[in-house]
Amino acid sequence: MGAMAMAVPVVRRHECASVYLIHAAGTFENGLGVVGKPLAGNLTDVLPSFAAVGLDSSAEYDATVAEGGQTMGDLIANLSSTCPEQKFILSGYSKGAMVVHATDLSDELKSHVCGISVFGDPDDAKGLAAGRGLADVWPIVDPVIGVNVAPFCNDGDAICDGGLDIATHLAYATDGSVTQAAAVLAAACA
Numbered sequence: 001m002g003a004m005a006m007a008v009p010v011v012r013r014h015e016c017a018s019v020y021l022i023h024a025a026g027t028f029e030n031g032l033g034v035v036g037k038p039l040a041g042n043l044t045d046v047l048p049s050f051a052a053v054g055l056d057s058s059a060e061y062d063a064t065v066a067e068g069g070q071t072m073g074d075l076i077a078n079l080s081s082t083c084p085e086q087k088f089i090l091s092g093y094s095k096g097a098m099v100v101h102a103t104d105l106s107d108e109l110k111s112h113v114c115g116i117s118v119f120g121d122p123d124d125a126k127g128l129a130a131g132r133g134l135a136d137v138w139p140i141v142d143p144v145i146g147v148n149v150a151p152f153c154n155d156g157d158a159i160c161d162g163g164l165d166i167a168t169h170l171a172y173a174t175d176g177s178v179t180q181a182a183a184v185l186a187a188a189c190a
């Protein structure tokens with residue numbers, strides 16, 4: 001028997017992940033934060049070509065949510081010019097969910113977004129920022145809840161559900177929401 005040829009790993013200079021998660025973390029959080037980290041972990045397990053980045057709340061949207069939306073939009077535009085086939089998952093926790101709503105994309109860039117998830121969203125119909133009227137505004141073509149948009153708001157959550165309970169607002173990372181979100185997003189973006 002002749003020696004079998006072994007596959008040699010190839011390092012490409014401009015590696016474009018097929019699916020790229022941009023997660024806006026909650027107030028005072030940086031990087032992927034408490035929700036973005038397990039979300040990225042769950043997506044890494046199921047998407048063969050995947051990368052993730054977190055927007056720092058202190059740098060990107062401490063002053064205004066609009067700033068964060070601008071940064072998220074610029075990042076999508078920049079990555080799309082380098083990696084035109086790349087699809088994006090946009091995600092946000094708490095104030096970061098408002099950043100997702102504030103991301104104003106051209107129709108062309110919206111078509112690169114394959115899925116959205118938000119957790120404890122102040123812009124939700126009963127949330128603290130409901131007056132902005134953005135509960136149903138999503139930067140994606142043809143948003144359908146449960147298909148390409150996965151919003152999570154726990155009963156009584158003080159931030160998104162008009163409740164008094166802060167514990168439920170802090171529960172998303174550990175109550176199974178992240179796992180459910182990853183299932184929806186993986187199906188939408190595979």
Ligand SMILES: *[C@@H]1O[C@H](CO)[C@@H](O)[C@H](O)[C@H]1NC(C)=O
Nearest residue numbers: 038041042173176177178179
């Ligand atoms: C998947 O998400 C769950 C929370 O829903 C978390 O406990 C678990 O660590 C995550 N898995 C990975 C690989 O990050």
Ligand SMILES: *[C@@H]1O[C@H](CO)[C@@H](O)[C@H](O)[C@H]1NC(C)=O
Nearest residue numbers: 070071072073074075076078
């Ligand atoms: C996008 O690219 C421009 C031009 O290279 C750069 O100035 C800007 O910082 C980038 N923005 C983001 C969010 O990556």
